[in-house]
Amino acid sequence: MEILEAYDLTGSYRAAAELAGCDHHTVKRYVELRDQGGDATKRLPRPKMIDDYLSKVEELIERSGGRIGADRVHDKIKAMGFTGTDRTTRRAVAAAKASYRAGHRRVFRPWIPEPGLWVQWDWGDGPKIAGRKTWLWCAWLAWSRFRFVVPVLDKTLPTIASCLDATLRQIGGAPTYALTDNERTVTSDHIARIPVRNPQIIEIGHHYGLTIRTCVPADPQSKGGSEATVRIAKRDLVPTDINLRPAYRDFAELEDACRQFTTDVNNKVHRATRRRPIEALAEEQHRLHRLPENPFTAALGTTRKVAGDATISVDSVRYSVPHQLAGQTVWARIHGDELVVTAVTEDGAAEAARHRRSTPGNPSIKDEHYPPREDKAGERTPKAASAEEAAFLQLSSGAASWLVEAAASGARRMRPKMAEAVQLAKLHGAGEVDRALGTAAIAGRFAENDLISILDHHIGRQVAEPTRASEDHSLQPGTSAWSRFGVAPEGDET
Incomplete structure (x- = not known):
């Protein structure tokens, strides 16, 4: 602007250049550009080595949906005769991808959930305990933002039934829909891109008055609420170098940590609703369906009566269970090479014990299932x-x-x-x-x-007081032993 102002004042290229402190050719170029209606603030594009190959770069990005890497593009255009460096290719691919994303950006209509309508669940990788992998069941009530996390040792259908029952009893009712992934326990097949439900999960849903829905395959954005719950739970519960949480000693410690996490996260003010989820849940409970008195137990296995010694018998093998369950009825099922025992408590169905399968004559008894033994030392x-x-x-x-x-x-x-x-x-x-x-x-x-x-x-054996040198006593031995040195003993004539 100073150059153009100087030219308008003097009407001479050289005079304006002298006032603006630049070359007169520069003044001439900006004046001619203004007269042609151009923008003097924009830099004029310069020819590049990759200009002749930009159409191919754009074609590759369009065909790959914006996923192709710059190294792959560089190999292809290099085979066509491109002699530039990979750095030039990366810049061109980055610009082409930015243009592609601008034209193919996915626009979401804001989802405004209704109270009592949706609950979502998803799985997250939990920490390893004694070398064994665990998973985190993460449930999310859409309207109140109430979260519920439970650790499990497998993702089988009976485990889903017990976790779903525990979730619904925790929130105090059943919403209308439950949204989750397309795992085999929920969706057994896809026909013409239509999910075919697992009949057993449908039975579980009918028991609680739930309609099971699944998201679009490979589209986690269609259930972002539960995805966020999984991310937050893994960030706080799985030991990493970021949260500095120590490793868990046993599975019970992980359960305690999940219960504490559920309590803490639901008592914090949510940044979207500006209220605590536990308070919103109290309001949403009026819109939830009433739960059946008994949980869905058809998938939990066969019933067993716990004996007075806190054991059950499965295939002629005795397995121990927590002593608090003595006299009650539990459910036992075989999962691979393990026996899983499920008990129904006031909080719903929950795993009570898990054993490696044994053989008749070799009972599987765990010490943690019994109270500490009394100290008999006092009797002696x-x-x-x-x-x-x-x-x-x-x-x-x-x-x-x-x-x-x-x-x-x-x-x-x-x-x-x-x-x-x-x-x-x-x-x-x-x-x-x-x-x-x-x-x-x-x-x-x-x-x-x-x-x-x-x-x-x-x-x-008591040691006497050691002798020490002093003014009255010296530690130097006497010379009496030397008095007979050189004198032959009596009777010795040699």
Whole structure:
């Protein structure tokens, strides 16, 4: 603008160039460009080596739907005679892809969910526990944004039934539709791009009053709510270098973490609704269908009665279950080489135990299914019943150990020996006698005079005060041994 203003003022190319501080040829070019109606602020395109191949680049991007890589394009146009570098090709491909995306951008109509209408679920990869893979069931109630996460060890249909039951009982009702992926447990086949539902998932949906729907294959954008739930759950629950979460010791710890995550995420203010999901859920529950009293158990396996020892029998093999289920009915099913036990609680159906399949005569019992054993050590602790016994036990732990071991070995005349130990304690101290009694208990020496021998040995082994050099005593040995040096002993004539 300064160049054009200088030219309008002077009417001379050279005078304007002198005022604007540039070459007069530059002034002439901008003046002619303005007279032709062009934009002087835009740079004029310069010819490039790839100009003759741009039509081929655009063709390749159009045919691939914008997915082809620049290295592949470079190989193709290089075979056609292009002599430029791959850097030139990458720039041309980036510009062509940007133009392609601008013309093929997918536009979404905002989805405004209605209360009580949609619930979505999806799977996320969970952390490995003891080398075993886990999955995260992630459910999302569309209107209230309520999230629910449960860890599982497989993605079979019975597991889906139990997770779906737990989700619906957590939200307090059943919405009209359930949206998920096209996995084999939900969609058994596709005919003319129409999904064919698995009959068993339809039975599960009818039990709860749900209509099962699936998204478009390979189109995660059609169910973005559950995808976001999976992403958030994996970010917070799966140990990574980002969240610095330590590895889980067992599956129960992962379950606790998922419960805590569900509580925390539903008590935070959602940035879209500006309210907590737990509060919105209380309002949405009025639009949900009532749940059946009993969960769908047809897919959970066969029923088994838990015995009083917290075990069930499957194919003549005993398997343990949590002791809290004693006397109740559970469902057992075989999944591969494992036995899965499902129990129905107030919160719905949930996996109670999982065992490796065993054979008759080899029961599978897990210690974690039973309460901690009572400490029986207290029954072996001596308790005085008379003054003589109390005086002996007052010596300390060595006396108690001697009494227990001597009684177990059937030692004779124990009472007189106990009285003897009390008398020795008055002479040599209770500590020394108790130490000797402890040594006798370890060595199994309970005969007559064994205690006195051990006591004498301990006292005799006491190290005397070491001799130190001083003004009154020197550590230098004497010379008396040298007085007879060179003198032959008597009777020796050699």
